[in-house]
Each structure stands twice: as structure tokens, then as C-alpha cells.
Amino acid sequence: MKDERLSRGSIINYVIALAAIFSLNFILPRLMPGDPLHAIYGDEALVAMTPEMEAHLIRQFSLDKSWTEQLSAYLIGLLHGDLGFSYYYKDQVSAVIMGALPWTVLLTALALALATVIGVVLGIEAGSRRGRLLDSGLMTSLMFLGGFPMFFMGILLLLIFGVSLGWAPLSGAVTPYAGLEGLDYFMDLLRHLALPVTALVLVLVGDTFLITRNTVVSKLGEPFVLTARAIGCSEFAVKYAHTGRNSLLPVVTETGMRIPHLLIQTLFIEIVFSYPGIGSLLNTALYSRDYPLLQGILLLVTVLVLTVNLLVDLLYRKLDPRVRYAH
Amino acid sequence: MHIDPLRAIASDRLALTGLAILSAIVLMAVLAPVITFFPPDHYTGRIFSPPSLSHPLGTDSMGQDIWSRLLFGARTTFLVAASVAILSTTLSVLVGASAALMGGLYESFWMRVVDAMSSIPPIIIMILVAAYLRPNLLVMILLLSILSWPGGARIVRSQVLSLKERGHVYASRTFGASWGHILKTHIAPELGPLLTAMMIQDARRAVFMDAGMGFLGVSDPMIISWGKMIQQALDFTYLDVWKWWLLPTGLALSLTLVGLCFLGFSLEAAMDPRLMRRSVEGAGEQC
Numbered sequence: 001m002k003d004e005r006l007s008r009g010s011i012i013n014y015v016i017a018l019a020a021i022f023s024l025n026f027i028l029p030r031l032m033p034g035d036p037l038h039a040i041y042g043d044e045a046l047v048a049m050t051p052e053m054e055a056h057l058i059r060q061f062s063l064d065k066s067w068t069e070q071l072s073a074y075l076i077g078l079l080h081g082d083l084g085f086s087y088y089y090k091d092q093v094s095a096v097i098m099g100a101l102p103w104t105v106l107l108t109a110l111a112l113a114l115a116t117v118i119g120v121v122l123g124i125e126a127g128s129r130r131g132r133l134l135d136s137g138l139m140t141s142l143m144f145l146g147g148f149p150m151f152f153m154g155i156l157l158l159l160i161f162g163v164s165l166g167w168a169p170l171s172g173a174v175t176p177y178a179g180l181e182g183l184d185y186f187m188d189l190l191r192h193l194a195l196p197v198t199a200l201v202l203v204l205v206g207d208t209f210l211i212t213r214n215t216v217v218s219k220l221g222e223p224f225v226l227t228a229r230a231i232g233c234s235e236f237a238v239k240y241a242h243t244g245r246n247s248l249l250p251v252v253t254e255t256g257m258r259i260p261h262l263l264i265q266t267l268f269i270e271i272v273f274s275y276p277g278i279g280s281l282l283n284t285a286l287y288s289r290d291y292p293l294l295q296g297i298l299l300l301v302t303v304l305v306l307t308v309n310l311l312v313d314l315l316y317r318k319l320d321p322r323v324r325y326a327h
Numbered sequence: 328m329h330i331d332p333l334r335a336i337a338s339d340r341l342a343l344t345g346l347a348i349l350s351a352i353v354l355m356a357v358l359a360p361v362i363t364f365f366p367p368d369h370y371t372g373r374i375f376s377p378p379s380l381s382h383p384l385g386t387d388s389m390g391q392d393i394w395s396r397l398l399f400g401a402r403t404t405f406l407v408a409a410s411v412a413i414l415s416t417t418l419s420v421l422v423g424a425s426a427a428l429m430g431g432l433y434e435s436f437w438m439r440v441v442d443a444m445s446s447i448p449p450i451i452i453m454i455l456v457a458a459y460l461r462p463n464l465l466v467m468i469l470l471l472s473i474l475s476w477p478g479g480a481r482i483v484r485s486q487v488l489s490l491k492e493r494g495h496v497y498a499s500r501t502f503g504a505s506w507g508h509i510l511k512t513h514i515a516p517e518l519g520p521l522l523t524a525m526m527i528q529d530a531r532r533a534v535f536m537d538a539g540m541g542f543l544g545v546s547d548p549m550i551i552s553w554g555k556m557i558q559q560a561l562d563f564t565y566l567d568v569w570k571w572w573l574l575p576t577g578l579a580l581s582l583t584l585v586g587l588c589f590l591g592f593s594l595e596a597a598m599d600p601r602l603m604r605r606s607v608e609g610a611g612e613q614c
Contacts, residue, residue: 016443024452028459140341143592147585149535151542152577155561159573163564170564260448268539272561286458286543294458298451305448 010313014306021302025295026074083299084292088284093296096281101300104277108259108266110193111200116255119205123212123251124244130217138209146206150265154199154272161195168195171274196273204262211254215247249319256312260305267301335520335597336590345589348582356401363395367551375568384571387556388563393572397579400553403464404534404583411471411533412526418476419525423483424514427491428506438484441477449474453536457545464550467540471533479525486521490514524594531587538580553580 077084083093122142126135145153162170169175169192174185219225220243228242270279278297285294336342355362364381365371374390376382384393422441426434452474456462462470490496496513504512540546541554553576560573 010442013439013442013446016439017446020443021447021451021455024455028455031459143341143588144585147588148581149538149584151539152557152581155557155573155577159564159569163569264448264450268542271543282454283543286454286545289458291458295455298455302447302451305451306446309446 010310014310017306018302021299022075022078025299026071029291030070083296086285086290086293086296088288088290088293093292096293097278097296097300100277100281103275104263104266104270104279107193107196107200107270107275107277108262111197111204111266112255112259112262114197115201115204116208116251118201119208120212120244120248120251122205123209124216124239124247126209127213127216127247128220128239128243130220135213139213142206142209145202146204148203150199150203151268151272153203154196154269157195157199158272168192172276192275196269196275199269199272200262200266203265204258207254207258208251211250212244212247215250216243219243219246252319253312253316256308256315259308259312263301263304263308335594339593339597341589342593345586345593348586349590352401352579352583352586353405355398356405359395359398359402363392363398365392365395367391367395367399369395375563375566377567378571384575385568387568387572388559393556393575396551396556397553397576400551400556400576401579401583403550403552404537404580407464407468407471407537408530408534408587410468411475412530414468414472415475415529415533416479416522416526418472419479419483420518420522422476423480424487424510426480427484427487428510434484437480441480444474444477445481449532450536450539453540454543454545457540457543461545461547463547467537467546468533471536475529475532479529482521482525483518486518487514490517520594520598524591524598527587527591527594531584531591534580534583534587553577 081094083097085091086093086096089096122138126138129135158170161167172192174192175188224246225238225243228238233242266277267279267282269275270277271283274280278301281293282297284290285297336346368391370390371382371386371392372390373386374388376386378385382392382394384397387393387396422437426437449471453470456470457467460466491509491514493513496509499509499513537546537552538554538557541552541556542558544555544558546552546555556576557573557580560569560576563569564573
């Protein structure tokens with residue numbers, strides 16, 4: 001009973017948060033001085049607009065009607081999946097965003113997987129050597145890297161490996177017009193992924209490392225480790241199969257909770273590397289003041305973040321029954 | 328549990344490193360007019376000049392002295408960081424403590440607000456608002472503070488909730504002390520180290536978000552900021568100029584963030600009894 005009430009409470013939070021973003025999207029353009037159509041579409045778009053188009057748009061947004069009718073027109077549009085028209089790309093905003101989304105998902109998923117695996121392995125190794133040189137060295141250096149703003153980490157890698165050494169391509173996701181296929185295409189993809197993913201992993205890995213290390217340290221003193229040693233398990237098995245496996249729970253939660261943060265950071269990294277995902281789209285939208293596109297992107301990111309949060313919330317309750325009774 | 332934040336910092340090498348980095352940058356920001364040769368907005372006549380005696384870091388694409396812009400940019404960064412830290416922590420304490428002490432509908436209302444606000448990444452709202460309004464420095468500081476208080480309010484509330492049930496608070500109440508007196512003499516001093524950690528956390532987030540907004544090009548165009556310098560410099564990576572324009576600026580920003588991170592981490596570690604016990608065990612093992 002209590003469990004259900006809790007998750008309903010968190011669902012209400014997500015609904016409130018979503019409503020807040022919707023209302024900001026609705027109110028902000030209408031708060032701007034002057035004609036709301038100018039604010040919704042930006043001055044640049046209106047230069048190219050014919051009177052007929054303008055009349056059509058005013059009708060579409062119900063701008064000649066009352067606030068309540070404007071709001072219902074906006075909500076009905078959203079329910080139809082209509083995010084508006086991007087004048088910069090001359091296409092529906094939803095179509096533009098869907099074209100970029102796979103690149104962002106690829107980058108984020110790869111970085112998350114690598115950072116988690118590396119962080120867990122390093123954390124177990126450091127935790128089982130607590131206080132020695134490897135442990136303190138890893139702690140300091142990973143915390144130092146973790147303090148970096150991600151976009152500057154990206155810039156650093158770009159300058160060192162891209163600009164100075166010329167080892168990696170400077171921008172994009174694939175070599176344009178190369179006509180590569182099969183394995184060559186795959187290798188080209190990886191070469192373009194290398195720097196952005198490395199930048200993300202270098203900054204991300206510290207948190208996973210710290211959580212794993214601290215959990216491993218606290219588990220090493222427990223009786224089951226002594227038992228495992230006593231029955232003659234190898235050191236490797238004690239470290240990974242016994243201690244490591246029992247330390248995974250906080251890692252899973254921590255990783256889930258960091259996905260929203262990672263998503264935002266990926267947007268910045270994409271801008272640095274001109275990677276053709278949502279982040280570069282956001283940059284273009286800001287640069288060309290393509291407001292419908294900007295709103296669509298931020299709406300999508302919000303929905304993604306809220307969904308991930310909700311899933312992590314539910315998953316955590318399933319994984320650790322103690323949480324249900326913790327409140 | 329009584330923790331003296333100053334003593335926790337003084338005995339921790341990580342915190343001292345962070346403090347040293349931050350004081351060096353603050354000192355440079357304060358002394359900016361004395362140790363630069365040109366005003367930051369002054370057109371010096373040559374664009375992209377390499378480092379020289381009069382221009383320690385050369386000049387940028389607008390012919391402005393980069394060394395001077397770097398130091399005056401530090402002033403913006405620390406102004407934003409300090410204002411947001413103070414404002415946001417004040418809001419957290421006001422909401423968190425009053426919710427804990429008053430309880431009832433008032434408490435549930437504010438906790439609902441806190442929960443809802445913490446489920447949206449603040450940077451999304453910042454980008455949205457900044458794109459439309461192009462906020463000046465004051466609006467930026469207010470916005471950042473409004474977006475960063477909820478997390479702190481939750482922590483303050485739970486601390487005050489547990490503090491007000493303590494024995495000495497009960498004792499004080501039986502002697503007829505008012506809530507105001509209890510808040511001042513028994514609860515506020517206990518919150519000290521926690522608030523310090525919260526302010527460092529808020530400052531770190533403010534520095535990052537301010538730089539991020541500058542990097543996205545939606546900050547006040549009249550203000551010199553590191554984020555905007557990085558954004559401008561990023562367009563010229565095909566020239567050698569990045570070595571004295573992009574690199575020092577990015578490093579200054581990163582070092583500031585790393586310094587705050589070290590300081591915050593060591594304070595949090597000092598306050599977490601579980602971590603404390605571990606470090607004691609670790610020390611014992613080394614001996």
C-alpha cells in the first residue's frame with residue numbers, strides 16, 4: 001500500500017514539473033514586448049513571411065483570440081505531436097529533432113556504458129587496496145578530472161588530439177561524401193566517436209569510481225568476505241564475485257540518477273565537436289533564433305529526463321526492497 | 328555532532344589545495360586593475376598579436392588584451408558565485424527551516440514545490456529563459472538563485488527536523504524558550520558547517536551554469552565572462568591563437584571549478600560520520 005502511494009507521489013511531481021515547462025514555453029513568447037508572433041517565430045523569420053502565411057499562423061496559434069483559447073490551441077497542438085515549424089531547417093520541428101536524436105542517444109549510451117564499467121573496475125581495485133598509492137593516486141586524479149566542466153574537457157582533447165596531433169577528425173559524426181560502406185563506415189564512425197566519448201568518460205568516471213570504492217571498502221570488513229577467503233576463493237573471486245557484486249546496488253542507482261546530468265553535458269560536448277545530435281541543433285536554434293526548434297528541443301530533453309528519473313525510481317524500488325520500508 | 332569547518336579544512340590536504348587555487352584566482356581578480364596594462368574593452372590596435380611584454384597573453388580577434396579580459400572575467404565569475412551562494416542558501420534556510428518548524432499544510436506545500444523543482448534540470452529553464460530575455464547580470468544571479476535553492480531547502484528541513492527533537496532542545500523548551508531563541512542558539516550553530524558546504528555547492532553550480540550560458544552565447548553581451556571568451560575563441564582553433572586565448576581561459580574556469588569541488592568534497596567528507604570512520608580506519612592501516 002505504502003509503496004504505491006509513494007510512487008504515485010513521485011508521478012505527481014513529474015506531472016507538476018512537466019506542466020511548469022509547458023507553461024514557460026507558452027508564457028515566455030507572450031511576455032515579450034511587441035507582437036507574440038514575432039516572439040514565437042523570431043524577427044528573422046517574419047522577413048521572409050508573406051501576409052497570407054502570417055494570417056495562417058495567427059489563426060493556427062489563435063493569437064487573435066483570448067488567452068484561454070490560445071492555451072487550448074497550444075495544448076491540442078502538443079497532443080498531436082505538433083511542435084511547430086522550424087523556419088531555419090524548413091521542416092517540422094519534430095522531424096528535425098527525430099533526425100538528430102539517434103546520434104545523441106548513441107553518444108550518451110556509449111559514454112555511460114564505458115564510464116560505468118571503467119569506474120566499477122577501478123573502484124573495486126582501489127577499494128581493495130585502500131590507503132595505498134594506487135588508491136590515493138586514482139582518488140585525486142579522478143576527482144581532479146571530475147571537477148572539469150565537460151565542454152572544456154572536450155575542447156582540450158580537440159586541441160591536443162585533433163588540432164595539434166591530427167590523430168582524430170575535428171568535427172562531425174562521419175566523413176562527409178566519403179561513400180564508405182560496411183566495416184569502413186563503422187571504423188569511420190568510431191574514429192569520430194573517440195574524442196567526444198573520451199571527454200565524457202573522463203569527467204564521468206570519477207563519480208562511479210568513488211561510489212564503488214567507498215562501498216567496496218565498507219563491504220570488505222563483512223563476514224561473508226572472511227568466509228569466502230576461508231573456503232579458499234581466489235583473490236580475484238573475492239574481489240569481483242563477492243565484494244564487487246554486493247557493491248553494485250548503489251552503483252546502479254547512482255548511474256541512473258546521473259543520466260539527466262550526462263544528457264545535458266552531452267549537448268555541450270556535441271557543440272564542441274559539431275556532432276550532429278540534439279546539442280548541435282540547440283546551438284543552431286539559439287544562434288539563428290529559431291524559437292520553435294529551441295522550445296521543441298528543450299521540451300524533448302525535459303520529457304527524457306523526467307522519464308529516466310521515473311524509471312530509475314521504479315527500478316530502484318524493485319531492486320532493493322528495503323527502500324519500500326525506508327520512508 | 329560539532330564540526331568546525333575551518334579545522335576540517337586545515338587538516339585536509341585536498342581542501343587546502345582547493346583553497347589555495349581559489350585564493351590565488353580571487354587575489355588576481357581583486358588586483359585586476361593593478362596588474363593589467365589595458366582596460367579589458369580597450370582596442371589596442373592589433374588583432375591576434377602573440378604574447379609579448381605589454382600583452383602577456385596577446386590580443387584577441389577584437390584587438391583586446393586577453394590577460395586583462397581574463398582577470399576581469401574572474402571578477403564576474405566570483406561575483407556571480409558569491410551572490411548566488413548567499414542568496415540561494417538564504418532561501419534554502421528560510422523555506423527549509425520554516426517548513427520544519429511550522430509543519431502542516433505549509434510544510435507539505437513547500438516540499439511539493441521542492442520536489443517538483445528538483446525534477447527538472449535547472450539548466451533547461453536557464454537556456455529557455457535566457458534565449459528569450461537575454462538576462463543582464465542581476466537577472467542572471469536572481470534566476471540562478473531561484474533555481475538552486477530547492478535541494479538545500481530539503482537538506483535544511485531534514486536537519487532542523489532531527490535537531491528539534493534533540494534532548495537539549497526539549498530541555499530549552501521546558502525552560503520556556505521561544506522558537507526564535509531555540510533557532511538562534513541551538514539550531515543555527517549546528518547548521519553552520521552544513522550551510523558552508525551548501526554554499527560551496529551552489530557557487531560551483533553557479534560558476535558552471537554562468538560559463539555554460541556564456542558558451543551558448545545567451546548571456547549579457549556587455550559582460551566579460553570566461554564562458555563567452557571560450558565561445559569566441561573556439562571559432563579560431565585553426566590559428567595558433569588558441570594557445571594563449573582558449574587554453575588559459577578554459578584552465579582558469581576549470582581550476583575554479585576543481586577548487587570548489589575539492590573544498591566541497593572535503594567538507595562533506597568531514598560531515599559524513601561513515602566516511603570519517605573509514606578514513607580513521609584507513610589511517611590506522613597505514614600506520
